[in-house]
Amino acid sequence: MSQAELNSNIPRGRGMIKWAPFATMPEQFENVAKMVDAQTKIERPELSDDRIDEMNRVLNYALKDKRPVRIEYYYDGRRYFIQLKVVRVDTWSMILIGEKQTQDSAQDSLVFIPFLDILNITLT
Secondary structure, X not given: OOHHHOOOOOOOOOHXXXXXXXXXXXXXXXXXXXXXXXXXXXXXXOOOHHHHHHHHHHHHHHHHHOOEEEEEEEEOOEEEEEEEEEEEEEOOOOEEEEEEEOOOOOOEEEEEEEHHXXXXXXXX
């Protein structure tokens, strides 16, 4: 809706001024933010054996053919996505080691993702 279509008879209100008295209690804002953050977190999803086998096949294929993958992983109650090239799969420490391409193509950064946190792996 454009500014011209708005009803000019509706008052604008005081904007952010009405919240100014509450700014005197920053601890309250921090606590409310923590409570909202805690409510949006999810539990770690459990994967079936079939799903784990499928991800293992995709991972082996990507490692063999040096293809980049998109990994969905769990960390601190949230799902994250990352695109990287698999460098090594360390079965002893149960960690996937990948190389994330940064904006500066001359420098890549290593990423370590525990097997337990991986939710999905797809080829890109």
